[in-house]
Amino acid sequence: MSEQLHPLSDLDGKPPGTTSWDGSITEAGTQMRSYYGRPIIKEPTWTWEIPTYFFTGGLAGASAVLSSAARVARNEKLARRALYVGAIADLVSPALLISDLGRPERFHHMLRVVKVTSPMNIGSWVLLVSSGASTTAAVLQALGKWKPLRVAASIVSAFAGPPLATYTGVLVADTAIPVWHEARHELPWIFGASAVASAGAAASMFVPPRDAGPARRLAVAGVLAEGALMQAMELRLGKIGEVYHQGEAGKFSLAAKGLASAGAALLARRGRKSRAAAVAGGALVCAGELCLRWAVFKAGFQSARDPKYVVESQRKRVEHEGTKATTKPGESPAPPGRGA
Amino acid sequence: MNVLQELLEPTGEPDGWAAYGDEKKERVGFFTDTSVCIGCKACEVACKEWNLIPEDGRVWTGESYDHTSQLGANTWRHVAFVEQRKPLFGNGDGSTGLRWLMESDVCKHCTHAACLDVCPTGSLFRTEFGTVVVQQDICNGCGYCVPACPFGVLDQRKIPSTLNVGHKPDLPAIGPIERGGKEDGRVWKCTLCYDRLKGGHEPACAKACPTKSIQFGPLEELRERADARLAKLEAEGWNGAQLYGRDPDDGVGGFGAFFLLLDEPEVYGLPPDPVVTTRDLPEMWTNMLVAAGTLLAGIASLTLIGGRR
Numbered sequence: 001m002s003e004q005l006h007p008l009s010d011l012d013g014k015p016p017g018t019t020s021w022d023g024s025i026t027e028a029g030t031q032m033r034s035y036y037g038r039p040i041i042k043e044p045t046w047t048w049e050i051p052t053y054f055f056t057g058g059l060a061g062a063s064a065v066l067s068s069a070a071r072v073a074r075n076e077k078l079a080r081r082a083l084y085v086g087a088i089a090d091l092v093s094p095a096l097l098i099s100d101l102g103r104p105e106r107f108h109h110m111l112r113v114v115k116v117t118s119p120m121n122i123g124s125w126v127l128l129v130s131s132g133a134s135t136t137a138a139v140l141q142a143l144g145k146w147k148p149l150r151v152a153a154s155i156v157s158a159f160a161g162p163p164l165a166t167y168t169g170v171l172v173a174d175t176a177i178p179v180w181h182e183a184r185h186e187l188p189w190i191f192g193a194s195a196v197a198s199a200g201a202a203a204s205m206f207v208p209p210r211d212a213g214p215a216r217r218l219a220v221a222g223v224l225a226e227g228a229l230m231q232a233m234e235l236r237l238g239k240i241g242e243v244y245h246q247g248e249a250g251k252f253s254l255a256a257k258g259l260a261s262a263g264a265a266l267l268a269r270r271g272r273k274s275r276a277a278a279v280a281g282g283a284l285v286c287a288g289e290l291c292l293r294w295a296v297f298k299a300g301f302q303s304a305r306d307p308k309y310v311v312e313s314q315r316k317r318v319e320h321e322g323t324k325a326t327t328k329p330g331e332s333p334a335p336p337g338r339g340a
Numbered sequence: 341m342n343v344l345q346e347l348l349e350p351t352g353e354p355d356g357w358a359a360y361g362d363e364k365k366e367r368v369g370f371f372t373d374t375s376v377c378i379g380c381k382a383c384e385v386a387c388k389e390w391n392l393i394p395e396d397g398r399v400w401t402g403e404s405y406d407h408t409s410q411l412g413a414n415t416w417r418h419v420a421f422v423e424q425r426k427p428l429f430g431n432g433d434g435s436t437g438l439r440w441l442m443e444s445d446v447c448k449h450c451t452h453a454a455c456l457d458v459c460p461t462g463s464l465f466r467t468e469f470g471t472v473v474v475q476q477d478i479c480n481g482c483g484y485c486v487p488a489c490p491f492g493v494l495d496q497r498k499i500p501s502t503l504n505v506g507h508k509p510d511l512p513a514i515g516p517i518e519r520g521g522k523e524d525g526r527v528w529k530c531t532l533c534y535d536r537l538k539g540g541h542e543p544a545c546a547k548a549c550p551t552k553s554i555q556f557g558p559l560e561e562l563r564e565r566a567d568a569r570l571a572k573l574e575a576e577g578w579n580g581a582q583l584y585g586r587d588p589d590d591g592v593g594g595f596g597a598f599f600l601l602l603d604e605p606e607v608y609g610l611p612p613d614p615v616v617t618t619r620d621l622p623e624m625w626t627n628m629l630v631a632a633g634t635l636l637a638g639i640a641s642l643t644l645i646g647g648r649r
Contacts, residue, residue, distance in 0.1 A: 035420060035609030036403045038410060042492040045483035065636055069643035102481015102496050102525025109461040109480045117618050120484045121460035162632035170624045174458060174617050175487040181617055188628040192635045214643040221642060311606045314613040324613045325590040327583040329574035
């Protein structure tokens with residue numbers, strides 16, 4: 001799509017971002033037809049709280065499920081520790097989200113409507129239920145009081161947990177950012193697998209090895225699943241996915257793979273016998289999962305910043321599906337009322 | 341659930357507009373004809389004046405006559421300047437002349453608006469005129485609409501709200517100044533001068549435009565006018581003339597503010613095939629529910645099957 005540039009001497013040798021007659025150079029150094037290499041879509045305004053919340057929310061959701069499952073398996077120690085881990089993560093999560101708002105004092109405006117077209121709105125409700133239920137259960141557990149209410153709260157948090165751990169994948173996919181939207185099939189699964197890995201890893205750290213078998217299995221299974229899913233996502237994304245190998249997203253992605261697989265290997269090989277190995281392995285996996293969320297987060301910014309990703313993916317669609325927003329002379333516009 | 345239904349089977353009408361019933365007004369919008377734009381920026385200035393928008397930095401970009409660069413929280417009309425070595429007319433006298441394209445960009449007020457769909461507070465809403473507006477007393481600055489917009493129209497205002505008086509300090513600020521000194525934090529965009537429409541006036545930019553490059557009116561009428569204009573430009577042999585966002589069958593169901601361009605959209609910094617992201621949301625929710633169910637089953641089975649060691 002880039003046209004041949006006219007070798008006008010007075011415009012040669014300008015730094016990236018400046019224009020030539022028929023093309024300009026974008027952030028990634030691609031020469032293409034664009035408006036002075038400027039982005040077409042906006043980068044998110046979200047700061048560090050959001051990827052951190054993706055981690056804590058996933059940890060909270062999967063820990064709640066783990067706690068209830070361990071209770072059914074009569075593994076009391078694992079059930080309690082996972083409950084506490086989940087409750088703490090469930091308390092940190094809303095604090096992170098509120099702190100990211102442009103108007104934090106208006107956080108409750110999230111709850112003035114129920115809106116299925118907004119993953120952030122639905123997520124706020126899920127977090128409210130999950131957070132309320134798991135902290136209630138944890139407090140009652142610590143006090144040793146009101147068992148029926150505690151059991152009811154645990155059950156509610158166990159069923160709010162899975163949506164809490166996966167909706168964030170829909171949240172980022174439901175944007176105009178190519179590397180997020182085009183990965184909409186994989187992202188909820190990747191975030192879910194990452195949540196399972198972090199919940200298993202956190203429980204492995206806080207539960208004696210002889211009771212932590214299920215936790216270690218979850219950590220290892222989560223890491224394996226997420227590795228496979230990331231590969232599948234990159235395969236589907238093709239060229240748009242190159243941001244996962246560039247810049248900050250590339251670094252976080254590499255760190256995520258290294259930390260999580262080292263931690264999983266340590267848990268699998270030595271976690272059963274050595275408490276120290278279990279703590280170290282669990283910490284490594286948790287760090288890896290946090291890096292994974294950061295990798296996805298940063299990839300979105302890089303994908304938004306360079307217009308080539310927007311233009312290339314849309315031009316491909318124009319070629320393959322014939323969809324477009326332009327009407328050229330001689331083309332009859334579609335009759336009104338057919339909708340998008 | 342009829343909201344999701346609307347996503348699955350779009351009616352072609354702006355989402356949420358039907359709820360007005362008898363109070364529904366004729367859908368209005370802009371037709372921005374870039375072939376007569378002279379780049380005077382009267383629209384940018386009129387917009388700032390009327391809407392009391394603060395200044396957006398005094399930066400010399402070196403990019404032709406453009407110093408506001410893009411739409412954002414403090415730029416609701418943006419005039420793009422493109423210098424090209426391409427003749428204005430394509431009917432070939434062999435000339436290799438230069439041409440200077442100007443385009444006044446604005447919020448597209450989409451028929452299916454992603455910003456409105458994803459807004460978690462209901463701050464973004466559909467007006468009785470079929471336009472899309474942010475309610476500033478509701479917006480909590482979550483920023484979800486910012487990456488959701490396929491055109492990059494919305495942005496968060498990062499300057500203190502005490503400066504919301506624009507460059508006329510004698511005028512009262514819009515609403516109470518809630519957090520003097522701290523950044524405003526809310527998102528802002530073109531309202532298609534909702535207040536002026538309510539009073540029966542045309543938007544400030546259209547009023548100020550000296551060449552009728554910005555035309556305001558009922559959308560159906562503007563579409564007819566645009567078709568006629570395109571046919572005329574074609575007959576005169578203009579190079580690259582095309583309508584952008586006129587077709588109600590495009591990825592956002594047609595723009596409420598559409599354009600006549602003289603080159604491909606990306607040359608002006610516009611997406612060639614914008615799609616409302618929520619079009620895929622029913623599929624995304626289903627996919628997520630399956631993933632959540634798998635997570636539940638996976639944790640349960642790995643915990644219950646196999647020993648506790």
